Amino acid sequence: MPVNPPDNMPRIPPYLYYEDVAGALAWLARAFGLTERLRMPGPDGGIMHAEMECADGVIMLGCPAPDYRNPKKLGQATQSLYVYVDDVDKHFRHARESGAEILEEPQDQFYGDRRYGAEDPEGHQWYFAQHVRDVAHDVKPPA
DSSP states (O other): OOOSSOTTOOSSOOEEEOSSHHHHHHHHHHHHOOEEEEEEEOTTSSEEEEEEEETTEEEEEEOOOTTOOOHHHHTSOOOEEEEEOSOHHHHHHHHHHTTOEEEEEEEEOTTSEEEEEEEOTTSOEEEEEEEOOOOOTTOOOOO
8 A cells, every 4th residue: 555655755845846857957966965866757858757855855846837937037036945954064165166156155043053045047045054053942033
């Protein structure tokens, strides 16, 4: 009997649309260290669906309908992803050296994470973080 969700799939995997799925797979692997785990060709020979992973996390990628406009074409962010990594400063340096557009340099946050922000070539925003200290759940942001 099948399990739900399937093995090796989180309960809530984000699904990102890319006009150039093949290009996104290559770029996300090179700049952010994600690993491709599935590629499904579509009837036109392009990639209809793909999956990438980072540790125990998974993202799905797909090519949308022709009227889709990515965040870069819209001129605004439509979402962001928050990804925990083991060494956020090392990850940041690698992403910057690989040409990622940096939105925010690594900085300690009041809620206990150290994080930075980057944007991929189609305008999706990614925040990479490392939990560096525990804080009370009722912590308030600085004024």
